[in-house]
Amino acid sequence: MSLSASESNVLKNQKPNRSSRPERRVEALLADSLAFSLTCAATLVESVLAGGNLTDAFEATLARHPEWSDATRGAVRDLAWGTLRDYGRGDAVLRQLLHKPLPEAIHALLLVALHRLESRPEQAHTVVNQAVDAAEFVMAPLKGVVNGVLRNRLRNQAALDAELRADQAAYYRHPAWWVERLRASFPDAWEAALAAGNARPPMALRVNRLRGSVEAYAAELAAAGQGFRRLANDALVLDKPLAVAALPGFAAGRASVQDAGAQWAARWLDLAPGQRVLDACAAPGGKSAHILETAPVALVALELDAVRSRRIADNFARLGLAAEVRTVDCRDVATWWDGKPFDRILADVPCSASGVARRHPDIKWLRRPDDIARFAAQQAGILDALWPTLAPGGKLLYVTCSVFDEENAQQIERFCQRHADAQRLPLDGLPARQLLPAADHDGFYYALLAKRS
Incomplete structure (x- = not known):
């Protein structure tokens, strides 16, 4: 869309007025209106485009607005999460329609409105009008731009969609590098995995x-x-x-x-009563709790972050479970290990979280290709540190919520090359289990290792 001369001048001179950002003025909108939800969701999207964490931003917003109803919270969340799942498409549409960059707040509002137009095409007239109302509070001089962009999208939808099919990020709604990695690793399943990654999680x-x-x-x-x-x-x-x-x-x-995919961990650990078990990266405690629900074992749960450690304790309290929870870096073994070997170790290591991106869609757009090597190096350090704490004959279950081979199969292959006493064990008849995102579960990788006696 070409901007008029007056609108171009507005863009040159108008800076986002931080004192009038949506969270400051949104109370002027009706809380049950679509304009309200669009505005609040746009604020969350804007924070992610600036490099922020979506979940943290949402929780901070809820803390500022305890008066919001469940319906309002749900509407804002659905719009923000859906917009970021579809960001590759929305961003491509705006590149087609705009000749000049827009202030961040208006750019984010347009992304949210475009997502709503695609997900609720029967509400097109209402969406455009409510987006213009939202723009009145976000940055009033640009409400005409918002109106023009959205109406242009509706008028030229067929032609624009044809162009988008040639853009990998727009068509698959994932970064192009992500698409290529999945295509190379899973030539028969990559498209289904990407489609599942764009759906609402179960x-x-x-x-x-x-x-x-x-x-x-x-x-x-x-x-x-x-x-x-x-x-x-x-x-x-x-x-x-x-x-x-x-x-x-x-x-x-x-x-x-x-998640159903996460519920394999306790089963594949091969637990038995009386075992000494370590969950080395335990927060928020779901897998630890499942271990304790499965067998009467002596569990030590480690977590680096104090806030997340408290979440483990809270989960245990609700479920009536007991274990030793320590806030430490699992790699710094000398600070927490008493020298008594563990029969079982769960190493649910930090990773790219590429298998759970539909739950945390900001991940898709904030991750960079070189992040994967950084995660792989961290994972290798954790595995090497934990291995001496495993008893001879004991088993270590390696877990990621990643779909990238460098963090998964390649990681285990490299580990076994470094440790001659490591033996790979099958999981339900397979050397390892790579779960790709699907209708019933998120994406996970599992590999089981035994220490030779």
Whole structure:
């Protein structure tokens, strides 16, 4: 879209007025209006475009607005998360329609409005009008630009969409380098994995077997009319997400929300009563809790961040579990290890989180290709540090929520080359398990190693 002379002058002279950013003036909009949700979501998107973390920004916004209803919180979250899942497409559309850059706040608002237009095309007229109302509060002199861009998008949708098909980031809604890595590693499954990565994530439950059976809990869900699928690892994947307060016995610790792919860890650790078990990177504690629900073991849970350590303790308290939780760097073994070897180690290491990007869509656009090598080096350091703490004959389960080979299969191959006493064990008949994002679960990698006696 070409800008008029007056609009061009506005762009040259108008700087984002930080005193009138959406979170300062949004109260002037009706809280149940689409304009309100568009404005608040745009603020979150703007923070990510500046390099911020989406979840942190959202939680900070909620802390400033405790008066928001569940409906408002949900609407703002859906718009912000959806916009960033689709950012590659929205950004490509704006490149086609704009000849000059816009202030960050208006750019973010347009991205949110474009996402809404694509996800709710039947509401096109309302979306445009509400986006213009939002622009009135974000940066009033540019509301005409917002109106013009959105209407131009609607008028020229077919032609613009044809051009977008040639743009990998726009078509697959992932960075081009990400697409190429997946295509090379999974030539038969990469497109399905990318499509799943653009969808809303499923909500899965883990039943606390110390407080009831999976069968009994499933029966309660069915009696309440809640549809679900029971998977091979006993994860219950809900047909529709529920607020945790609506889950039977959640506050009493009868169930937890945990992705179905993450629920393989406790099973594949091959646990037995009385074992000494280490969860080396434990926060927020879901896998640790599952270990304790599976077998009566002596568990040590380590976490580097103090705030996240408290989340582990909170989860244990709700579920009625007990373990030793320590806030330390697992690589600094001398500061936390008492010299008694562990029978089992869960190494759920920091990674690119590329397998859970649909839950944290800012990851797709903030990650850079050279980040993967940095994560791989950190993972190697953790594995090398933990290996001496494993007892001969003991087992270490290596886990990432990544889909990139450098963090997964290549990492384990390099580790085994460095450690002659490391033996790879099969997982359900396969050398390792790479779960790609799918309808029932996120993306995870699992490899099981034994220390030769």
